[in-house]
Amino acid sequence: MARGTRNSHSTRQLARLGLLTAVGLALALLERQLPPPAPLPGVRWGLANAATLAALALGGPGAGFAVWAARFFLVQAFSGGLFGPAFLVGGAGGLMAWAVMAALSRVRPLGVAGVSAAGAVAHHVGQIAAAALVTATPGVMFLLPPLLLLGPPVGLLTGVLVAVLLRRLRAAGAPADGGAVLGGAATGDPRILRPADLLPAAGAVALALLLTFGRTWSTSAAGQPTHAVVMVAGSTWRTIDLSQDAVYPLDAAGGHLVVEVSGGAVRVRESDCPDQVCVLTGWISAPGDMLVCVPYRVVIQVVGSGGGGPDAILR
Structure with missing residues (x-):
């Protein structure tokens, strides 16, 4: 029993x-x-x-x-x-x-x-x-x-x-x-x-x-936003001048993104990642702002004229 x-x-x-x-x-x-x-x-x-x-x-x-x-x-x-x-x-x-x-x-x-x-x-x-x-x-x-x-x-x-x-x-x-x-x-x-x-x-x-x-x-001492740093797996892929409108294709970790700069702001215009979080984030323009695409290990951060920002402090 x-x-x-x-x-x-x-x-x-x-x-x-x-x-x-x-x-x-x-x-x-x-x-x-x-x-x-x-x-x-x-x-x-x-x-x-x-x-x-x-x-x-x-x-x-x-x-x-x-x-x-x-x-x-x-x-x-x-x-x-x-x-x-x-x-x-x-x-x-x-x-x-x-x-x-x-x-x-x-x-x-x-x-x-x-x-x-x-x-x-x-x-x-x-x-x-x-x-x-x-x-x-x-x-x-x-x-x-x-x-x-x-x-x-x-x-x-x-x-x-x-x-x-x-x-x-x-x-x-x-x-x-x-x-x-x-x-x-x-x-x-x-x-x-x-x-x-x-x-x-x-x-x-x-x-x-x-x-x-x-x-x-x-970020209070970072100054005006001047450029964005695009990092892939912790290494700098490109530093982008935010004063110049442009489009930058990016292939990383088997995926494809399109980074766009316009009017002093930056965004991920296109990505073939599944969740589309980086695209949905939209435009960023303030020093310290970030875009993150986890599947492709891509981080885009706006940096001011003083070079400040969270990433600069934590590194």
Whole structure:
């Protein structure tokens, strides 16, 4: 009888993991068809994280990791991006998000929404740090403030949706594995959104303001924008005079971009990269502004007459 109970439990676990992986895969593929909420490296709507969050709540950290890893590898395999730069950046973000959510899943004051918000912030931090390594340009880290502001609202929304789903599952008598709780669910707190759930958002805002202040300080002495530095894998490909309108084709890492200069500003006019983040960013013209194409490891940064800017400071 005990063996039958264990077999039934294992079968239920596998079925649940398979179902959540399929849901996460479908949501991830849907996300790829939607325009990103902001033209920054690796930014998504976070829908697929709902499957990881649900697995973490119902099965614990191991189940959450299994669902995330299976979904992530399948998406990358379908898109042909296995082990490329975008794979490394996305993997770093997802792994860091899972680790933070797993660590916070037993913190009683936090609800599901708070754990989700913290995971969203960690995801962006992991992705930007990996993008800085992949492009060999530490100044990419200065793209983090808008991501820190974007992450909590998206994470809170995902967390609220998952919390509502979990409440309905519990009401229907759906079992969770022994000891699998998320966000202090063992307290029996019926609220979908708790005051403590806003703490990750507050911390992200504080960090964003700190980094923004540092960036403003570093670019204040840069002077007027005079040229843009185009870097490929950390090496300078070309320095472009922003006073001269021109078009520069660029072949890098098996991909093709077209860089355009007009009216003292620069943009990526065309690119055959999958996400088109560099194209969607549009024109940049202020000292310290950057365009980043992670798949082709290209970074374009505007530099002022004083030679200042985040990249100059961080190098």
